[in-house]
Amino acid sequence: xxxxxxxxxxxxxxxxxxxxxxxxxxxxxxxxxxxxxxxxxxxxxxxxxxxxxxxxxxxxxxxxxxxxxxxxxxxxxxxxxxxxxxxxxxxxxxxxxxxxxxxxxxxxxxxxxxxxxxxxxxxxxxxxxxxxxxxxxxxxxxxxxxxxxxxxxxxxxxxxxxxxxxxxxx
Amino acid sequence: xxxxxxxxxxxxxxxxxxxxxxxxxxxxxxxxxxxxxxxxxxxxxxxxxxxxxxxxxxxxxxxxxxxxxxxxxxxxxxxxxxxxxxxxxxxxxxxxxxxxxxxxxxxxxxxxxxxxxxxxxxxxxxxxxxxx
Numbered sequence: 449x450x451x452x453x454x455x456x457x458x459x460x461x462x463x464x465x466x467x468x469x470x471x472x473x474x475x476x477x478x479x480x481x482x483x484x485x486x487x488x489x490x491x492x493x494x495x496x497x498x499x500x501x502x503x504x505x506x507x508x509x510x511x512x513x514x515x516x517x518x519x520x521x522x523x524x525x526x527x528x529x530x531x532x533x534x535x536x537x538x539x540x541x542x543x544x545x546x547x548x549x550x551x552x553x554x555x556x557x558x559x560x561x562x563x564x565x566x567x568x569x570x571x572x573x574x575x576x577x578x579x580x581x582x583x584x585x586x587x588x589x590x591x592x593x594x595x596x597x598x599x600x601x602x603x604x605x606x607x608x609x610x611x612x613x614x615x616x617x618x
Numbered sequence: 619x620x621x622x623x624x625x626x627x628x629x630x631x632x633x634x635x636x637x638x639x640x641x642x643x644x645x646x647x648x649x650x651x652x653x654x655x656x657x658x659x660x661x662x663x664x665x666x667x668x669x670x671x672x673x674x675x676x677x678x679x680x681x682x683x684x685x686x687x688x689x690x691x692x693x694x695x696x697x698x699x700x701x702x703x704x705x706x707x708x709x710x711x712x713x714x715x716x717x718x719x720x721x722x723x724x725x726x727x728x729x730x731x732x733x734x735x736x737x738x739x740x741x742x743x744x745x746x747x748x749x750x
Contacts, residue, residue, distance in 0.1 A: 516727070522652030524702055556730060571730030572654055574723070591723035592704070599648065600687070600701040 509581040511549045511616045516556040516570035525573045528594040529553065531605050532575070539610055549613060577609070579616035588612055641679045641746060642708040646686040646700035655703045657732075658725040659683060662705065665736050670743065679743075709746040717749060 494501045513532055517525050532551055536544050543549040554561050556570055568576060568587075575590040590609065597605035643666065645659050666674050666681055673679040684691045686700050698706050698718070705725045709717040721742055728735035 518654065518730070520653070522654060523650060524648065524652065524655075527702075568727075569734070570727045571734065572726050572728065574727035589723050589727075591726050592720050595703045595722050595726055596699055597701055604701075 507582065508548065509579055509617055510547070511543075511613050512578045512580065513549075513551045513613075514554060514564075514568065514570075514574070514576045514578060515551065516554045516565065516568065516572070516574040516576075518573060519555060519557045522573075524595050524599050527599040527602065528573075528575055528605075531594075531598045531602055532609065535606050535609050535613070540613060543617065548617065577612050577616060586616075588616075639677050639680050640710055641673075641743065642710065643679065643681040643743075644694075644698065644700075644704075644706050644708065645681070645683045646691075646695065646698065646702075646704040646706075647683065648702055649685060649687050654726060654729055658703075658705060658729050658735075661729065661732050661735060662725075662739065665739055669740060707742060707746055709749050711749060717746060719746060 491502065491504045494503055513536075515529055515532060517529070521529075536549060536551060540549045554564060554570075556565050556572060556574075565571060568574065570576075573591070573595075575594045576587050577590055578585055578587040590612065593605060593608050597608070643662065645662060647655050647659070663681065666679060670679050674681065684694060684700075686695045686702065686704070695701060698704060698720075700706065703726070704720070704722045707719045707721060709719075711717065719742060721739065724735060724738050724742070728738060
């Protein structure tokens with residue numbers, strides 16, 4: 449009788465442990481399903497032994513910040529660059545890591561950037577926040593805010609930029 | 619008495635000039651100005667003197683520069699949020715209302731192609747001058 453009782457206790461413990469392990473696996477699975485930036489929404493089926501997992505990659509908006517500058521940068525232009533970098537590091541570190549937010553600094557005087565400058569009509573210093581989603585680009589000209597605020601009111605500049613990026617990521 | 623009359627006439631002339639001013643072109647800059655900021659001012663002044671000379675001479679269009687870091691300009695800086703380099707047009711309407719158009723982005727992004735900047739600046743000025 450004592451042996452049977454011990455066997456039952458051992459069986460219950462084994463069942464509970466396996467249940468805990470199962471739920472851990474489940475949560476790991478859930479954790480691995482994160483919104484990642486992909487070029488387009490896509491569904492694939494991965495087969496593993498007897499099971500098939502449907503993997504759905506969902507496209508999410510991407511934000512690219514273009515900072516056009518002259519070869520010789522002035523104090524205001526440098527302040528704009530610093531402000532943008534601080535916002536990305538302090539607020540959007542994970543999004544930058546995931547490729548959802550990126551900063552591209554473009555020398556507007558370099559020949560290789562001529563096409564991009566033409567596209568943005570940026571022939572000097574300019575700051576654009578560009579949202580890309582489902583093949584469409586929408587851009588917000590942030591040049592004025594940059595020059596008006598970045599040097600002498602950096603916190604106001606960073607706040608406006610942060611709000612714009614948050615809006616564009618939605 | 620004669621002096622008083624002269625003073626009164628001067629005051630009348632000043633008030634009359636102010637009353638007919640239709641457009642303010644304000645250029646704000648920081649103390650240490652960069653080449654781009656100076657170029658924007660230079661091309662703006664050139665444009666006004668070339669295409670709007672009569673209006674400038676009669677104070678219908680008024681151009682002014684301000685150092686935004688000086689205390690004496692604080693109120694104006696606050697009004698236009700011009701805490702750094704800023705180029706702004708203000709249309710003064712007959713009913714006392716103001717239409718403010720910030721063209722700082724035009725200045726900094728187009729000045730590398732001055733002819734494009736001039737074209738866009740003229741478009742904005744002409745557009746504002748047509749307002750009633």
